[in-house]
Amino acid sequence: MLKIYNTFSKTVEEFIPLDPNEIKIYMCGPTVYDYFHIGNARSFVMADIVRRYLEYKGYKVKFIMNLTDVDDKIIKKSIEEKRSANEVTKDYISAFFDDITKLKIKKADVYPKATEHMSDIIEMIKNLEKRQFAYNKNGNVFYDVKKFNKYGKLSGKNIEELESGARIEINEEKKDPLDFSLWKKAKKGEPYWESPWGNGRPGWHIECSAMSCKHLGDTFDIHAGGSDLIFPHHENEIAQSEAANNKPFVKYWMHFGFLNINEEKMSKSLGNFFTAREVLKKYSAEAIRMFFAQAYYRGPLNFSEELLASAEKGLEKITNLVDKVNDELKKNNSGVKPEFDIQSFYKRFEESMDEDLNTSQAVAVIFDFVKEVNRIIASTDNIDASLYGNVITFLTKTADNVLGIVDFNKTAAGDDKLIGELVKLLIKLRTEAKQNKNYKLSDTIRDRLKELGVDLQDSKEGTNYKISK
Numbered sequence: 001m002l003k004i005y006n007t008f009s010k011t012v013e014e015f016i017p018l019d020p021n022e023i024k025i026y027m028c029g030p031t032v033y034d035y036f037h038i039g040n041a042r043s044f045v046m047a048d049i050v051r052r053y054l055e056y057k058g059y060k061v062k063f064i065m066n067l068t069d070v071d072d073k074i075i076k077k078s079i080e081e082k083r084s085a086n087e088v089t090k091d092y093i094s095a096f097f098d099d100i101t102k103l104k105i106k107k108a109d110v111y112p113k114a115t116e117h118m119s120d121i122i123e124m125i126k127n128l129e130k131r132q133f134a135y136n137k138n139g140n141v142f143y144d145v146k147k148f149n150k151y152g153k154l155s156g157k158n159i160e161e162l163e164s165g166a167r168i169e170i171n172e173e174k175k176d177p178l179d180f181s182l183w184k185k186a187k188k189g190e191p192y193w194e195s196p197w198g199n200g201r202p203g204w205h206i207e208c209s210a211m212s213c214k215h216l217g218d219t220f221d222i223h224a225g226g227s228d229l230i231f232p233h234h235e236n237e238i239a240q241s242e243a244a245n246n247k248p249f250v251k252y253w254m255h256f257g258f259l260n261i262n263e264e265k266m267s268k269s270l271g272n273f274f275t276a277r278e279v280l281k282k283y284s285a286e287a288i289r290m291f292f293a294q295a296y297y298r299g300p301l302n303f304s305e306e307l308l309a310s311a312e313k314g315l316e317k318i319t320n321l322v323d324k325v326n327d328e329l330k331k332n333n334s335g336v337k338p339e340f341d342i343q344s345f346y347k348r349f350e351e352s353m354d355e356d357l358n359t360s361q362a363v364a365v366i367f368d369f370v371k372e373v374n375r376i377i378a379s380t381d382n383i384d385a386s387l388y389g390n391v392i393t394f395l396t397k398t399a400d401n402v403l404g405i406v407d408f409n410k411t412a413a414g415d416d417k418l419i420g421e422l423v424k425l426l427i428k429l430r431t432e433a434k435q436n437k438n439y440k441l442s443d444t445i446r447d448r449l450k451e452l453g454v455d456l457q458d459s460k461e462g463t464n465y466k467i468s469k
């Protein structure tokens, strides 16, 4: 039985889906005005592991992640770069997809954009106004926090405390400093949409309420995000959605801890951050994912190149085993079936993951497994191929499909394939050189390949190659 920590109840709860046929997850996505940093990558990867583990357990999962493409920061960037907000978001959306693909994050079912859900957003604000949870002041619409008596429940704050701590914003239109914007009146030169309150654009919080409702319904299973979003963003989402729909919003709230640098929170405003793409230039996606998985998802994690390098090194143990096993599998040997309780490893893996996603223990189980298989291989002669098949299946189901920390293409089998493709490419270039009577180049290609142990054999049918190792 899977148990997860619910930020709302502040306890570890059994996970019981609302509908066992389909689990619905909403994850707050990026504001697309820049490359995302490695701290955001931690949240995205951990949410990906949650989703993959639910799929491992046999659930069908509907996963939604929004893209915030209307925002003050986007407008600021578009002014700085002297181009439209649309052009800015288009570039960073495509960069976002490049980076999550490199990080081996499974695609969401839908990536709703705020700009494509204006009518849903406007409808929800109208509904809130009708139910007297919202008020319009000169084209600016605010949420009336005092009207929602559960406000503060998620973050564990009470309204009085919040009010005394709130910065007094110079905004005479708000009735209360805690009230937040649902609709912002258009300023000169800013992108705007028509609405019953005049031209303007939505606040940030309302887009998640409107889009989660549109794609997952009034109530859904898991809402996830970075822990910096608990207050005010998720608190405000609850206030909006529950007031508008008069139904519970979310069953389980999951939050991912900060990634710190030198024990300090990583943030754009502090200037102490690395983008995910910078880190991906130095370390493999598998090493980055393992570095994240080795820490408890809710707690803070200190960014450490040392730990990343050691994750990279540790992963070689898995890759080496996969190479060895693939070689043996090719022989398809029938022989000794050594005593090996592989089920106990599945059980330990599942027990770790079921215990509030204890991924660091799950990683340890995988390394124990690798060690045990190596021991068996070293101590047994003439092993039956079925053992090797079971080893690959285990690693595929756990280390690859759930944690995403093995790259089967990086193993020797993948290298062979790559080498084959590269030699074929060189043969093609040599043939073209010959056709262009550039014999100097065609001979150089042949001679250099020979030095590397690749013999080219020309015949009427074309050129073949042989690798002498």
Ligand SMILES: [Zn+2]
Residues within 6 Å of the ligand: 027, 028, 029, 208, 233
């Ligand atoms: Zn959100």
